[in-house]
Every structure is written in C-alpha cells, then in structure tokens.
Amino acid sequence: MGLKGRDVVSILDLTRGELEALFETADKFDRRGRARYRLLEDKVLALAFFEPSTRTRLSFETAMKRLGGETIGFAGAEATSVAKGESLTDTIRMLDSYADAIVLRHRYEGAAKLAAEVAENPVINGGDGRQHHPTQSMIDLYTIRRLFGTIDGLNIALAGDLRYARTAASLALALTLFRPRHLYLVSPPQLTMRPEVLRVLDEAGVRYSVHGSLDDVVEELDVIYVTRIQKERFPDPMEYEKVRGSYRITLDLLKKGRKGLKVLHPLPKVDEIELAVDHSEYAAYFQQAAWGVPVRMALLTHIFGVEV
Amino acid sequence: MGLKGRDVVSILDLTRGELEALFETADKFDRRGRARYRLLEDKVLALAFFEPSTRTRLSFETAMKRLGGETIGFAGAEATSVAKGESLTDTIRMLDSYADAIVLRHRYEGAAKLAAEVAENPVINGGDGRQHHPTQSMIDLYTIRRLFGTIDGLNIALAGDLRYARTAASLALALTLFRPRHLYLVSPPQLTMRPEVLRVLDEAGVRYSVHGSLDDVVEELDVIYVTRIQKERFPDPMEYEKVRGSYRITLDLLKKGRKGLKVLHPLPKVDEIELAVDHSEYAAYFQQAAWGVPVRMALLTHIFGVEV
Amino acid sequence: MGLKGRDVVSILDLTRGELEALFETADKFDRRGRARYRLLEDKVLALAFFEPSTRTRLSFETAMKRLGGETIGFAGAEATSVAKGESLTDTIRMLDSYADAIVLRHRYEGAAKLAAEVAENPVINGGDGRQHHPTQSMIDLYTIRRLFGTIDGLNIALAGDLRYARTAASLALALTLFRPRHLYLVSPPQLTMRPEVLRVLDEAGVRYSVHGSLDDVVEELDVIYVTRIQKERFPDPMEYEKVRGSYRITLDLLKKGRKGLKVLHPLPKVDEIELAVDHSEYAAYFQQAAWGVPVRMALLTHIFGVEV
Numbered sequence: 001m002g003l004k005g006r007d008v009v010s011i012l013d014l015t016r017g018e019l020e021a022l023f024e025t026a027d028k029f030d031r032r033g034r035a036r037y038r039l040l041e042d043k044v045l046a047l048a049f050f051e052p053s054t055r056t057r058l059s060f061e062t063a064m065k066r067l068g069g070e071t072i073g074f075a076g077a078e079a080t081s082v083a084k085g086e087s088l089t090d091t092i093r094m095l096d097s098y099a100d101a102i103v104l105r106h107r108y109e110g111a112a113k114l115a116a117e118v119a120e121n122p123v124i125n126g127g128d129g130r131q132h133h134p135t136q137s138m139i140d141l142y143t144i145r146r147l148f149g150t151i152d153g154l155n156i157a158l159a160g161d162l163r164y165a166r167t168a169a170s171l172a173l174a175l176t177l178f179r180p181r182h183l184y185l186v187s188p189p190q191l192t193m194r195p196e197v198l199r200v201l202d203e204a205g206v207r208y209s210v211h212g213s214l215d216d217v218v219e220e221l222d223v224i225y226v227t228r229i230q231k232e233r234f235p236d237p238m239e240y241e242k243v244r245g246s247y248r249i250t251l252d253l254l255k256k257g258r259k260g261l262k263v264l265h266p267l268p269k270v271d272e273i274e275l276a277v278d279h280s281e282y283a284a285y286f287q288q289a290a291w292g293v294p295v296r297m298a299l300l301t302h303i304f305g306v307e308v
Numbered sequence: 309m310g311l312k313g314r315d316v317v318s319i320l321d322l323t324r325g326e327l328e329a330l331f332e333t334a335d336k337f338d339r340r341g342r343a344r345y346r347l348l349e350d351k352v353l354a355l356a357f358f359e360p361s362t363r364t365r366l367s368f369e370t371a372m373k374r375l376g377g378e379t380i381g382f383a384g385a386e387a388t389s390v391a392k393g394e395s396l397t398d399t400i401r402m403l404d405s406y407a408d409a410i411v412l413r414h415r416y417e418g419a420a421k422l423a424a425e426v427a428e429n430p431v432i433n434g435g436d437g438r439q440h441h442p443t444q445s446m447i448d449l450y451t452i453r454r455l456f457g458t459i460d461g462l463n464i465a466l467a468g469d470l471r472y473a474r475t476a477a478s479l480a481l482a483l484t485l486f487r488p489r490h491l492y493l494v495s496p497p498q499l500t501m502r503p504e505v506l507r508v509l510d511e512a513g514v515r516y517s518v519h520g521s522l523d524d525v526v527e528e529l530d531v532i533y534v535t536r537i538q539k540e541r542f543p544d545p546m547e548y549e550k551v552r553g554s555y556r557i558t559l560d561l562l563k564k565g566r567k568g569l570k571v572l573h574p575l576p577k578v579d580e581i582e583l584a585v586d587h588s589e590y591a592a593y594f595q596q597a598a599w600g601v602p603v604r605m606a607l608l609t610h611i612f613g614v615e616v
Numbered sequence: 617m618g619l620k621g622r623d624v625v626s627i628l629d630l631t632r633g634e635l636e637a638l639f640e641t642a643d644k645f646d647r648r649g650r651a652r653y654r655l656l657e658d659k660v661l662a663l664a665f666f667e668p669s670t671r672t673r674l675s676f677e678t679a680m681k682r683l684g685g686e687t688i689g690f691a692g693a694e695a696t697s698v699a700k701g702e703s704l705t706d707t708i709r710m711l712d713s714y715a716d717a718i719v720l721r722h723r724y725e726g727a728a729k730l731a732a733e734v735a736e737n738p739v740i741n742g743g744d745g746r747q748h749h750p751t752q753s754m755i756d757l758y759t760i761r762r763l764f765g766t767i768d769g770l771n772i773a774l775a776g777d778l779r780y781a782r783t784a785a786s787l788a789l790a791l792t793l794f795r796p797r798h799l800y801l802v803s804p805p806q807l808t809m810r811p812e813v814l815r816v817l818d819e820a821g822v823r824y825s826v827h828g829s830l831d832d833v834v835e836e837l838d839v840i841y842v843t844r845i846q847k848e849r850f851p852d853p854m855e856y857e858k859v860r861g862s863y864r865i866t867l868d869l870l871k872k873g874r875k876g877l878k879v880l881h882p883l884p885k886v887d888e889i890e891l892a893v894d895h896s897e898y899a900a901y902f903q904q905a906a907w908g909v910p911v912r913m914a915l916l917t918h919i920f921g922v923e924v
Contacts, residue, residue, distance in 0.1 A: 034408060036350045042652045044678055055402055058380050062352055062406040065378040070681040072674050074691070075382070084668070086884035094671055094883070097906030098678040100650060267402070268394035290405030342716060344658045360700070363710055366688050370660055370714040373686040383690070575710070576702035598713030
C-alpha cells in the first residue's frame with residue numbers, strides 16, 4: 001500500500017505501478033456493483049471545493065459514503081470563512097484538525113501543494129490551477145485501460161482547449177507514465193499545450209505532434225480526449241464562434257476514424273460534441289464518468305491504507 | 309411491493325391501492341417514533357434540487373438517513389456544472405451512475421419525466437413545473453386520512469393560487485384517485501385552475517365547483533388546502549394587495565365553518581394565514597409537514613423494494 | 617447528566633459544574649484520538665446556519681458524524697424557504713419535526729431564544745446577535761483549562777472588537793462562572809464592551825479594567841483573546857486603518873509578556889495577528905480550533921443524555 005498517508009497533488013506523484021495497483025482495486029469495486037462497505041467507517045473526509053464542481057465533488061462524496069465513511073465540507077466559498085478573508089492555509093489547518101483527509105478544488109495554481117504542506121493528513125488535489133487534476137487523470141487512464149485493455153501502444157488525441165483545461169494538461173502528464181504510441185495535440189493556435197507540459201513529454205520521450213484540426217489526424221486515432229473550449233478565452237466573440245465550430249466532434253468526423261475509436265471527455269460538456277454521438281458506439285464519456293466512483297473508492301482505500 | 313424500481317413523476321403514476329399501501333407503511337414509521345433503521349444502508353440517494361426548497365429536500369434527506377441510507381446532491385444550481393451550461397440529461401446521467409435513485413426539483417414542466425427517461429434508476433419528482441409534486445400530494449392525502457380516517461366523502465377546498473402552485477394542481481389530480489364528496493376551487497380570477505387539470509377532474513367524475521371567495525363556501529368544508537399567492541403573478545402591485553387580503557385565512561373565517569374543519573398548507577407560508585390560526589384547533593399544517601418524514605420514508609422503502 | 621434535553625442559548629445557561637463535567641467528557645474524546653462512535657446513531661442533528669460559518673458548522677457536523685449520528689441543514693439562507701419569506705418560527709418548527717436537536721446560527725439577537733421556545737427538541741445556539749456564542753465559549757474555556765490546568769487565577773485580556781464580536785461578549789459572560797484573577801478589556805473607544813455585559817461582570821464580582829492598548833497591560837497577561845476588528849464598523853476608512861494597526865498582535869508585543877503567555881482567537885483571522893506568531897509558542901488558536909470537535913462531541917452526548 002504505497003499510497004498510504006500520502007498527498008496526491010500531481011498525477012506524477014504516483015508511479016505506474018501505484019496506478020496499476022489502484023486500477024486493480026477499482027476493478028474489484030466495479031465488479032461488485034453498487035454497495036456500501038464498512039472499510040472507512042471511522043474516517044471523515046473534508047471536501048473543500050473553493051470552485052464550482054459537481055462531478056468531482058459528488059463522486060468523491062459517493063465514493064467515501066459507499067466505503068462507510070463520512071464527508072464534511074463546502075461547495076463554493078461564498079458561505080464560508082473564506083468570504084470573511086481567511087487565508088487558504090488557515091482554512092486548511094482547520095479542516096486538517098477536523099477530518100482525516102482533505103480533497104481540495106481551487107482556482108489557483110499551487111493551492112493543493114500549499115495545502116499539502118500545511119496539512120498533516122493527506123491532501124488530494126481535486127483540481128487546481130491550469131495543470132493538475134490527478135484524480136480525473138486516474139479516471140481517464142482507467143477508462144482507456146478498461147476499453148482497450150492497455151494504455152501502451154495507443155494513438156491518443158487531446159483536443160480542444162489544451163492551454164487552460166487542467167484535465168488535458170494533467171492527462172498529458174499522466175501519459176508520460178505509460179507508453180502511448182503517439183500523442184496528437186489538437187487545438188486552435190491560441191489554446192496550444194503549455195511549454196512546461198511539452199517539456200515533461202519531451203523528457204519522458206513521449207512522441208507527440210501538434211495539429212490544428214482533428215480532420216488531419218482522425219484516421220490514426222484510438223482515443224479522442226475532448227475538452228470544452230470556453231468563450232471567456234476569446235476577446236473576440238466572432239473568433240470564438242469560428243474556433244468552436246471547427247472543434248466540434250460530429251458523427252461524420254468519427255466515421256472517418258478507425259474501428260474501435262472512442263471519445264472521452266471529462267465532462268461537463270456543452271456543445272462541443274454533437275448530440276448524436278451520445279448514443280453512438282464512439283461515446284465513452286458517460287461510462288468514464290461512472291467509473292469515477294470505483295476509481296475514487298480505490299484511491300481512498302489506498303490513501304487510508306485499507307485492504308479491499 | 310408494486311412500486312419497486314419505478315419512477316414517480318406524477319401522483320397519477322400510482323394507484324389508490326399503492327397509495328394506501330404506502331400510507332400503511334408510513335403509519336408504521338410514525339408509530340415507532342424517531343429512530344434510525346438499517347433498511348437502506350447499502351443505498352445512496354441523489355438530491356438534485358435545481359430550485360430552492362427546504363422542506364422537500366430536508367425531509368427526503370432526513371427520511372433517507374433515518375433509513376440508514378446516504379444522500380449526495382446539490383441545492384441550487386449555482387455551484388454546479390449546470391452553471392457551466394451542462395444539459396439536464398447529462399447531469400441526470402451522472403447522478404444515475406453515482407446513486408441508486410434520484411429526487412429531482414426543477415422549475416421546468418416535464419423535467420422529471422425527461423430525467424426518468426434518461427435514468428436507469430428510479431427518479432422521484434420532488435416538484436417540477438406548475439403541475440406535479442407527487443410526494444407533497446402523498447403527504448397531503450396522508451394528512452387528510454390521518455385527521456379524518458378517510459379521504460372519501462369529504463368536502464375539500466383548494467384555495468389561493470390554483471394556476472401556478474404545483475401543490476394545488478397535484479393534489480387536485482391526486483383526489484381523482486379517491487372519492488371526495490365535493491371539491492371547491494377557490495381563487496382569484498387570474499389564478500384559476502388550469503383547464504388540463506379540470507379535464508382530469510371531469511374525466512374522473514370528481515364533482516367540483518369554482519368560487520371567488522372562501523366566505524361563500526366555508527360552511528360546507530371539512531378541509532381547506534391553502535397555497536401562497538405570489539406577488540410576482542401580478543403585473544399591478546395594487547391588484548396583488550387587494551387579492552391577497554381577500555384570500556387571507558383568519559380565525560373569524562374559520563369559526564364560520566363546521567366543527568372539525570382543518571387547514572392544510574404545503575408550506576412555507578408567508579402571511580396568507582393569520583398567525584392566531586397557528587395555535588388553533590384548525591391548524592393542521594405543522595403536523596402535515598412533520599408527516600413528510602414518515603411518508604417519504606415509506607416511499608423510499610417501497611421504491612427500493614424493502615420490507616418494513 | 618444535567619444537560620439532557622436542555623437548550624443552550626447562553627453560556628450562562630450552564631453551571632460551572634456542568635461545564636467541568638463537559639470538559640471531562642471532551643478530555644476522553646480527545647485522548648482517544650480520531651474515531652467514530654455509535655453513541656448517537658439513532659439521532660439526526662439539524663444545522664440551521666442562516667449566517668455564514670465554516671468552523672462552527674463543520675465542527676458540529678464532524679462532531680455529530682464522529683458520534684455516529686447524522687446531520688441535515690443549510691448554510692446560508694439563499695436557497696431555502698427563508699428566501700420565500702418564511703418566518704424563523706415556521707422554519708424552526710419544521711426542523712424540530714425532522715431532527716432530534718437543532719444548532720442555530722442567526723444574525724439577530726434573540727433568535728436562538730425564540731427558537732428554543734418554539735422547538736420541543738433541544739436548541740443549541742451556534743451564535744446569534746452580538747452577545748451569545750456559548751459553544752465557542754466552551755471551547756475557549758476548555759483551551760485555557762488545557763493549557764494552564766485551570767481558569768481560576770489567570771490574567772486574561774479580551775482584545776479587539778468587544779462591542780460587536782459575539783465571541784468576546786460570550787467569553788466575558790462565561791468567565792463569570794470561574795474566578796479569573798483579572799480581566800483586561802482592551803479595545804478602541806468605539807468598540808468597548810457593552811454595558812449589559814459589564815453589568816454581569818460587576819454582579820459576579822469579576823475584577824476587570826478597561827484599556828485602550830495592549831502595550832499597557834501585556835506584561836500582566838496569561839491569555840490574550842483576540843477578535844477581528846471589522847472594517848464595516850467604521851464609517852471612516854482612515855479611522856479603521858489607524859485602529860487596525862494599533863491592535864495588531866506582533867511577536868515583538870508578545871515578547872514583552874510573561875513566560876507562558878498564550879494567544880487565543882475564535883478564528884477566522886484576517887491580519888490582526890502577525891503571521892510569524894502562527895509558528896511561535898504563543899499561538900494557541902489552531903489547537904483551540906481543533907478542540908472544537910471533542911468539546912462539541914461532549915456537548916452533544918450530554919444534551920442527548922448518552923454515557924461516554
């Protein structure tokens with residue numbers, strides 16, 4: 001149980017072996033179906049969501065409660081002491097003294113790292129800044145592994161907003177722990193992957209290429225990982241409309257791809273995927289969201305050092 | 309256990325027999341007093357409240373927790389993925405993959421029906437649009453039955469906003485499953501019961517009459533079911549003030565009625581009932597609210613197919 | 617178990633003996649470390665927080681859940697029936713019929729007293745108005761007792777906003793149940809302790825003196841209890857800036873004090889304590905916050921009459 005008592009700030013805090021052990025535990029929970037366990041019945045998990053979130057927050061809450069544990073916390077900082085001007089470190093110290101571990105979502109880069117330094121108990125990054133969302137990446141990797149039996153050897157595209165979407169950056173980092181065949185980074189020029197992420201890919205020897213359109217590469221792909229392009233990123237609304245349209249995932253596009261091609265998305269999605277795709281064999285994102293519960297159950301049992 | 313695994317979108321989804329079985333289970337829970345059970349300890353209930361609610365949300369939460377189950381969810385859509393533009397169906401799919409059943413409150417007509425189509429697990433309508441609030445109607449019926457020993461043969465007035473208050477419309481529909489002696493629909497002309505509800509009353513052969521004032525009918529009544537008249541319904545504030553005054557339930561009014569006359573209200577109330585009524589023998593609304601817990605406990609056990 | 621079934625509106629609702637019994641129970645919980653018990657597993661606690669709060673709300677929630685009980689409730693009144701205009705008494709009646717006890721936080725003086733009159737089940741004041749915050753005072757007293765082995769015989773300063781900070785007034789009242797050597801009331805002239813609180817000190821024979829600066833008295837002190845001075849109290853922002861600076865707790869100030877001097881604060885703090893103090897031997901406020909859980913666990917078991 002190598003993760004016992006540890007913080008999870010970045011997906012790179014884990015080794016491939018630790019991730020694989022996690023996935024095996026998630027397999028067990030998934031096989032057993034919905035149930036409640038008594039594995040963590042003496043534990044309380046704090047959910048400190050300074051930024052809106054539904055999926056991450058509710059799936060952690062579900063995971064903890066299905067394990068017999070309890071949660072406390074807040075969603076949105078309005079009704080909390082943060083609104084009174086309390087520092088992040090003071091809020092974290094408080095939660096650390098109430099709960100046995102903390103899941104943190106925060107808009108600022110480095111918030112989870114700071115929290116991990118302050119707290120004696122484990123801190124799990126539920127997404128901070130523009131780069132880290134390790135538990136989402138665990139789910140993404142788990143989904144690929146479940147669908148293809150492996151992560152190694154696959155052609156994977158990350159498409160959409162690669163600059164500001166923390167899920168895309170975090171998955172790129174996560175893939176350096178595996179051996180994908182090729183990584184296709186597909187985005188409008190304003191939203192290309194940040195140099196610090198590319199540097200990690202380079203160092204890890206991950207082969208990748210940069211593209212402006214999915215049309216150019218769709219025939220090569222096993223997986224398309226889509227992220228939402230947010231209007232706020234574009235000073236000019238016309239520019240946004242143009243970009244949005246050309247990154248829309250349609251059935252027509254997907255039909256040009258290989259047999260077995262799958263579309264993943266961290267969700268929520270707005271209209272970046274044509275509705276018809278939802279009901280096609282390409283759509284893996286609802287299943288991906290559902291696997292959020294067993295993967296987070298696995299993580300919690302490993303962090304708390306409980307045998308499943 | 310005819311309700312096992314079923315959705316509850318409208319009160320008309322249930323038969324009289326199913327309602328009566330439900331009330332018998334509620335009787336059992338009520339007789340035993342406050343306790344916690346282990347009946348649903350392997351279940352998680354999602355509370356998806358897109359609209360503000362205290363009573364419905366907290367009584368479902370209390371009911372689920374007293375049954376040993378757990379809840380997840382949100383109250384108000386601000387801090388959720390809905391604020392990011394996610395569709396209702398995507399949100400429901402997510403909750404459906406986390407929880408074992410969903411309670412939905414939504415401002416739009418048909419939201420619960422749509423959710424029930426999307427979700428594999430049972431969806432319970434916690435109030436949507438202008439017409440459906442089946443669990444409130446269950447509590448209303450249960451209250452009448454507890455107070456009078458029967459619902460059949462009673463003279464029941466629905467008073468106040470019959471056009472926009474979903475509780476009034478839903479109770480009117482509910483009463484078609486029973487044989488009230490007469491239904492008095494009492495409202496200002498702007499707020500009369502919608503034709504589609506009247507049509508269901510007609511088809512069911514429920515005798516009803518339409519009135520502009522409680523004064524005209526109070527002597528006939530066993531039950532007055534009051535709903536709040538909302539200021540927003542009136543373009544002219546003067547008009548609202550006039551209407552509000554003439555629909556106020558006062559002790560003087562009630563004293564003109566039969567012995568045993570009872571006032572019900574789904575709550576919250578603002579000033580549509582004179583405060584002196586709260587402490588009189590006429591007031592049944594606090595007791596009605598309290599029965600929300602055993603009735604919702606009964607519903608949850610029937611939906612999950614658990615023997616009580 | 618003298619507290620069984622009782623309301624806690626003011627710290628003066630308890631005797632010294634009852635507080636000491638409470639502290640002994642808190643000692644037990646604290647000694648055993650973090651755990652979950654089954655002591656209150658048949659109980660539901662309503663947390664009715666009409667005003668923002670993190671520490672009080674989350675530590676009550678943690679306390680209840682570590683005791684095996686459940687919580688329901690709301691934080692902030694926006695998404696509740698209060699926003700629809702419901703009266704406090706109606707909201708309390710509802711919660712009273714759902715839960716086994718209620719913790720109330722409200723901005724209005726007397727809200728908890730009113731709630732206690734309406735509710736059949738115990739009401740615990742989680743802070744109301746400008747004067748009462750009994751559970752915070754229990755934690756403050758417990759902290760002093762743990763740090764010094766006693767409350768009697770100590771020189772204690774209350775510093776900052778003594779007029780509007782309910783924690784300071786409540787602790788002053790609480791100290792009348794003990795025999796502190798001397799109480800130093802240190803505040804800007806606009807924010808002196810209210811006459812009604814001074815009257816209670818006078819009646820109890822507590823020796824106190826009023827000061828404008830900590831510098832004058834720091835050498836005498838065992839405990840400095842600091843409260844936040846809020847900008848909103850000052851019509852003139854310049855005046856606020858001046859006052860704020862002269863009430864800042866710095867390491868330099870504390871070094872002038874006795875050996876063993878401790879700084880307490882109900883938290884959250886903003887910048888009224890120099891950051892360097894956090895890591896010094898003077899800082900007791902993080903420990904004080906942590907003891908919020910065992911003290912509130914003790915209170916809940918005493919209120920519910922459960923043997924620990």
